[in-house]
Amino acid sequence: MKHFPIFLALDGRRVVLSGGGPAALAKLRLLLKTEARLTVIAPDPDPQIREWAAEGRLRLVERGTEPGDALCAALFYAANDDDAEDARVAALARRDGATVNMVDNLDGSDFITPAIVDRDPVTVAIGTEGAAPVLARAIKRDLEERLPPVLGPLARIGKAFRQMAEALPMGRARRDFWAEYYATAGPRAHAAGGEAAVRATLDTLLAGHLQARAAPGHVAFVGAGPGDPDLLTMKARKALDAADVVVFDRLVTPQILELARREAEMIDVGKEGFGRHTPQAKINALIVDRAARGHQVVRLKSGDPTVFGRLDEEIEAVTAAGLGWSIVPGITAASASVAAIGQSLTRRGRNGSVRILTGHDMKGFADHDWAALARPGEVAAIYMGKRAARYIQGRLMMHGADPMTPVTVVENASRPDERTLATTLSRLEPSLGDAGFDGPALVLLGLAPRTGVIRNSYGTPTEHPALQEAL
Ligand code: SAH
Numbered sequence: 389m390k391h392f393p394i395f396l397a398l399d400g401r402r403v404v405l406s407g408g409g410p411a412a413l414a415k416l417r418l419l420l421k422t423e424a425r426l427t428v429i430a431p432d433p434d435p436q437i438r439e440w441a442a443e444g445r446l447r448l449v450e451r452g453t454e455p456g457d458a459l460c461a462a463l464f465y466a467a468n469d470d471d472a473e474d475a476r477v478a479a480l481a482r483r484d485g486a487t488v489n490m491v492d493n494l495d496g497s498d499f500i501t502p503a504i505v506d507r508d509p510v511t512v513a514i515g516t517e518g519a520a521p522v523l524a525r526a527i528k529r530d531l532e533e534r535l536p537p538v539l540g541p542l543a544r545i546g547k548a549f550r551q552m553a554e555a556l557p558m559g560r561a562r563r564d565f566w567a568e569y570y571a572t573a574g575p576r577a578h579a580a581g582g583e584a585a586v587r588a589t590l591d592t593l594l595a596g597h598l599q600a601r602a603a604p605g606h607v608a609f610v611g612a613g614p615g616d617p618d619l620l621t622m623k624a625r626k627a628l629d630a631a632d633v634v635v636f637d638r639l640v641t642p643q644i645l646e647l648a649r650r651e652a653e654m655i656d657v658g659k660e661g662f663g664r665h666t667p668q669a670k671i672n673a674l675i676v677d678r679a680a681r682g683h684q685v686v687r688l689k690s691g692d693p694t695v696f697g698r699l700d701e702e703i704e705a706v707t708a709a710g711l712g713w714s715i716v717p718g719i720t721a722a723s724a725s726v727a728a729i730g731q732s733l734t735r736r737g738r739n740g741s742v743r744i745l746t747g748h749d750m751k752g753f754a755d756h757d758w759a760a761l762a763r764p765g766e767v768a769a770i771y772m773g774k775r776a777a778r779y780i781q782g783r784l785m786m787h788g789a790d791p792m793t794p795v796t797v798v799e800n801a802s803r804p805d806e807r808t809l810a811t812t813l814s815r816l817e818p819s820l821g822d823a824g825f826d827g828p829a830l831v832l833l834g835l836a837p838r839t840g841v842i843r844n845s846y847g848t849p850t851e852h853p854a855l856q857e858a859l
Contacts, residue, residue, distance in 0.1 A: 390517050391500055399423035402460050404486070406453040406477040407467035408433030411491045415467050418501065420445060421508070424462070429453045453477040458484035463499070466490045494518040503528045507540040509547065541583055542574040549590045556597055560653065564632070565597045567651045605679030607706050609693040610686050611718015612640045616802040617647060619724065623716045628652075632683035635675055639690035639828055641803065648686070653678075668698055672705035679711045690828075692720040696746055696771050722769035725798035725830040728806055730838035733767060739834070743768040747776030747831070762789035766834050773797075773831035778817045780831070789813055794836035800827040810837050 401424050405412055408430025416437065419426055426446035428437055433448060441448035449457075458464045458481035466474035466481070466488065478488045478496060490496040494517075502513035503524040512531055514524045546569060556562045569590065577589035608627045613619035620628075628634065628644075631652045636645060638658025648654065655674065657666040679685045689697040693715060706713045722744060726733050733742045743761065745768050746754050753776045761768055762784050773780060774797075785791065791814030799807045805827065811819040813833075843849050 391515055393502065393513055393515060395511070395513075396462070398462065400425060401462040402427065403463045403465075404429065404458050404461040404481070405465040405467055406430070406457070406474075406481075407465070407469065407491075408437055409467075409469045410434075411467040411469045412437065412465075415465050415491065415501070416440070416446070418504065419465075421506065427457075427461075429457055430468075453480060455480050456484060457481070458486040461486040464488045466493075466496075505531045505535060507535050507537065507543070510535070510539055510543050536575065538575055538578045539570075542570060542578065542586065545583060545586050545590070546570070546574070549587075549594075552590070552594060555594065560632075561597065564651045565593065568597075569593060571650065603682065605682045605685065605711055607675050607679050607685045607687055607702075607711060607713040608716055609697075609699055609702065609713065610688050610716040611692045611694075611720075612636070612644050612688050612690050613719040614691055614721050614724035614802040615639075615641045615644075615800065616724075617641070617643045619719050619802055620644065620647070621716060621718065624718060627686050627716055628688075630684055631686040633678045633685045634688055635671065635678075635685065636688040637690055640688050644688075652686075668701055672702055675702060676705055676709045676711065679706065680709060689718075690721070691724075692718045695720045695722075695744065719802075721771065721801055721828065721830045722832075724801035725769065725796075725832055726835065728798050728801050729796055729808060729810075729832070729835065730840075731832075731835050733769070738765050739767045745770045745773070747771065747773030747780060753779045756783075758783040758787040761833065762787040764790060764793075768833040770831035770833060774820065774825060774829050777820050777831065780833075781813060781816045784813060784833075793834060796832045796835050796837055797823070797825065797829050798832065799823075799825040799829040801830060803827075808837060 399422070403419060403424040404427045405415060405419070406429050408428065412428065412430065413434055413436060416426070416428070420440070427449065428441070428446055429449045429451065430437065431450060431452050433450065437446070437448060440446050461481070461484070464478075464481035464486035466478045468474050468477065471493070474490050474493065475496065478490050481488050487498045489499055489501060494500065500515065500518065502515040505512040505514070505528055512535070514527050516524045546566070553562060553565055556565055573589050573593050574586055577585040610624050610627050611621070612624065625647060628648045631649050633653045633655065634645070634648045635655045635657055640658070645654065657671050657674070675685050675687055687693070687702060689699070693699050694717065699715070703713060722733065734740060743766070745756055747770050748754055760766070770780065791812060793813040795811055795813050795816050797809040797820055807823070807825065809819060809823045809825070
């Protein structure tokens with residue numbers, strides 16, 4: 389960064405510009421927006437400059453620039469449309485101690501004037517160190533479209549309201565208030581009723597935020613479903629809409645996180661390295677801390693929060709802190725996985741019960757009633773079963789399971805990258821290893837995909853050949 393951007397206080401300060409032609413006019417149009425005391429020195433100034441002088445907006449000295457003209461000036465502009473003259477007056481001004489800009493001469497300038505997006509009091513300055521004025525103009529256009537002219541009045545009215553907003557505690561509460569004002573409430577009010585409506589809205593908005601703070605904190609344990617945002621419940625959507633804080637796991641997809649209220653604090657407790665290993669006690673402490681501060685906390689868990697989600701530990705922590713909580717159920721991975729293969733979890737005459745198992749528990753590979761699971765017609769949905777597949781396979785075979793028992797593994801159920809592996813118990817490994825699944829996967833014991841074409845929740849058809857053909 390060769391040029392350091394700053395915003396210079398110019399009110400009441402002396403700014404001198406040498407020149408009276410097109411370059412001078414362009415610079416003056418910008419400078420006239422400031423509150424500087426402007427002096428223009430030009431032997432033959434443009435009529436427009438004379439007019440500005442007559443209106444008292446600047447002081448005009450009709451002669452060539454001389455030593456001493458830039459004394460006490462904060463800034464000096466050499467804008468004569470003449471390189472030699474600009475060099476001469478720039479040297480004079482420097483001798484007077486002024487900071488100098490030479491129009492269209494980057495190397496000869498002490499400072500440069502950026503491209504400006506003016507939404508006074510909001511000002512955006514864009515500089516490219518002279519490398520690409522075209523780019524600066526393109527960015528300016530882009531920003532002008534993005535920053536509606538209403539931003540200026542909004543900021544001015546907001547500024548006058550700052551003291552009132554101090555009724556909200558400093559930090560997040562106040563930031564949320566302002567974020568809502570600038571993003572939605574302010575522009576909406578302005579469109580409906582102009583500046584008067586904006587002022588009224590600030591009062592209502594503040595009352596609302598103060599009241600919301602008085603409401604006690606709450607933790608909603610919300611099921612995010614298997615990944616497809618369309619598989620969220622309406623209740624989950626509403627909870628996300630109202631959330632102050634969203635604490636989410638690794639398996640919750642970005643498309644779902646997008647749906648959270650824009651001002652919500654998003655906390656990832658599932659990041660590899662940190663989150664995956666975020667100790668449960670830390671997560672408990674985090675949700676209790678936010679709810680105790682009066683926030684509406686959404687603890688977002690993949691699938692259904694009541695299935696392998698360590699829900700009870702979190703509820704106990706929240707209860708112990710004397711805080712309120714509720715559960716919003718979601719679609720569990722088992723439901724999405726059987727849907728993907730067109731099968732039922734239970735079927736008359738085949739299985740009147742279904743087991744939900746984990747391949748892994750705190751101690752390693754989980755132990756189960758293998759003898760019962762090995763019986764014909766048993767159906768089990770095995771969560772976290774990928775790495776335990778060989779172990780499960782060995783246990784079941786040892787307990788006399790039919791080696792031809794169908795087993796289907798569904799990876800990324802309900803997501804665009806959903807894949808299935810249809811195999812049998814005896815071939816589960818190495819088939820699963822060969823498939824190289826690296827997303828979340830569910831092992832369905834005792835189920836094969838229904839033969840034919842099945843559409844997933846995105847409507848993408850998948851062809852499932854008869855199991856025998858697949859083998
Ligand atoms: N509460 C979640 C389960 C969390 S345990 C639920 O109800 O679905 C995490 C395990 O869930 C993963 O190891 C995987 O076995 C399974 N899982 C989660 N999302 C899945 C998906 N989209 N497709 C397949 N399995 C998934």
